[in-house]
Amino acid sequence: MAMLNLIPTEKIIERLRYENPWWITKEIPNTYSSMSKRLYFDLFYPFVLERSIKRALVLMGPRRVGKTVMLFHCIENLLKEGTNPHKLFFIGIDNPIYVNLSLEDVLTLCKDSLNLENLNGCYVFFDEIQYLKDWERHLKVLVDSYPETKFIVSGSAAAALKWHSTESGAGRFTDFLLPPLTFQEYIHLKKLDHLIFEGDIQYGDKDIKYCLTHDCKALNKEFVHYLNFGGYPEVVLSEKIQGDMGRYVKNDIVDKVLLRDLPSLYGIKDVQELNRFFTYIAYNTGNEFSYETMSRESGIQKDTLKKYLEYLEAAFLIKVLNKVGVNAKRLKRITSFKVYLTNPS
Known part of the structure; x- marks a missing residue:
């Protein structure tokens, strides 16, 4: 950590404690816990829990679709399932305080701030990973060096993420794409689930599960609203x-x-x-x-x-x-x- 002298170590540790309040409170900030989970969460979370395959999980997607919120919801679920709060780390790489630090430097500071002997069984979340130059090489080294630690990263500059994760992370990374809101998610976030119900339609000789509506006129009205505003959770709710x-x-x-x-x-x-x-x-x-x-x-x-x-x-x-x-x-x-x-x- 040769470059650490640019910013005092105490200040960096102070920032880490601020970003990880559950080390003390044992819960995520209310700002995130009060937000509804995206329907994609149920597809993403099993990859977070997967430990038999030694891979980092890369959450990719456009800006403002809820990637950071999904990471906090994962932490919330892990806490509810009994994971030790001191085994959960969240680091926002876009913060200038981490400039000139490698991912391993940040991990070492996390470990030191909690007096941990090792990182076995820990979940480490790196947000906005693309702000670290050559992030894929750093992450690949961590996956190899800490086989008992789960690494989950996210980033908005998907051009770099998509390209680098496939080029440099072959066999080390699992990609997960979080797209803008689907219409079903829009209905879910707006708490309009009463407008649709699951039914079946006949397709050839098979019954296919299908979403039907009680009120086609109201659903069409919401669909037009979705086309105008519905791609981003923040917009839907504001x-x-x-x-x-x-x-x-x-x-x-x-x-x-x-x-x-x-x-x-x-x-x-x-x-x-x-x-x-x-x-x-x-x-x-x-x-x-x-x-x-x-x-x-x-x-x-x-x-x-x-x-x-x-x-x-x-x-x-x-x-x-x-x-x-x-x-x-x-x-x-x-x-x-x-x-x-x-x-x-």
């Missing part, structure tokens, strides 16, 4: 944000990805060109494109276009759909494709 939706999405989500995350991750120099290209896609979402027509209409070189599409899709801002044949394989000779915004709001 009428104030809904009143200025454009500023929220632009400032908190799109601009931070386009103007900060992607340029810093990929060394993009012409940020305005990327911003202009995304605006072009937004106004033409759902249309059929080819690289030739897209290049002609946007004024951007084809090779650059391909990179921009790759970056934007990795950051979960868009989804590119290619034509496929009857065997579900991509048609190689067909050059046209469609591009959709991942979140209509």
Whole structure:
């Protein structure tokens, strides 16, 4: 920990204690415990408990979809199931106080602050992991060095996460994608579950479970509202944000990805060109494109276009759909494709 002298060790330990109040209170902050769990939680939590496979769990997804809240809900469940509070660590890597510290340095400070002999049986949550340079190498070393410790990390700059976790973490990381809210989750968060019920429909000779409604008109009204506001939990639950939706999405989500995350991750120099290209896609979402027509209409070189599409899709801002044949394989000779915004709001 050669760089520790930049910030006093006591200050860093003080921050760790602040981020981990359950070391004393044995419960997570009310800010998080009062929030409803996303329906994806039931799919994610078993991966947190999985210890037979020595892998770190990487929670990926767009900005503002509830990744940090899901980590706190995992900690809450572990506490309720009897896990020792001193075996649970949460570290927000985006905090400047951790600059120049490796993940192992932070772990050592956690261990020292609680006078632990080892980290066996511990759960370690690193939030916003992409702010640490070469995070995947650090994490891979930790997985190998601490086989009895479970590591769970999250990050919003999914372009880096997706690429690095597959390139450098082969056999060490399990990826889990948390998308924007589905319509079913929107109904759940709005406490409108009474509008739908589980039924069956006949498909061939099989009965398939299906969601049906008591009130189609009311459900359609909520669906329109979902299309306008429903992708982000914070927006769904705040009428104030809904009143200025454009500023929220632009400032908190799109601009931070386009103007900060992607340029810093990929060394993009012409940020305005990327911003202009995304605006072009937004106004033409759902249309059929080819690289030739897209290049002609946007004024951007084809090779650059391909990179921009790759970056934007990795950051979960868009989804590119290619034509496929009857065997579900991509048609190689067909050059046209469609591009959709991942979140209509």
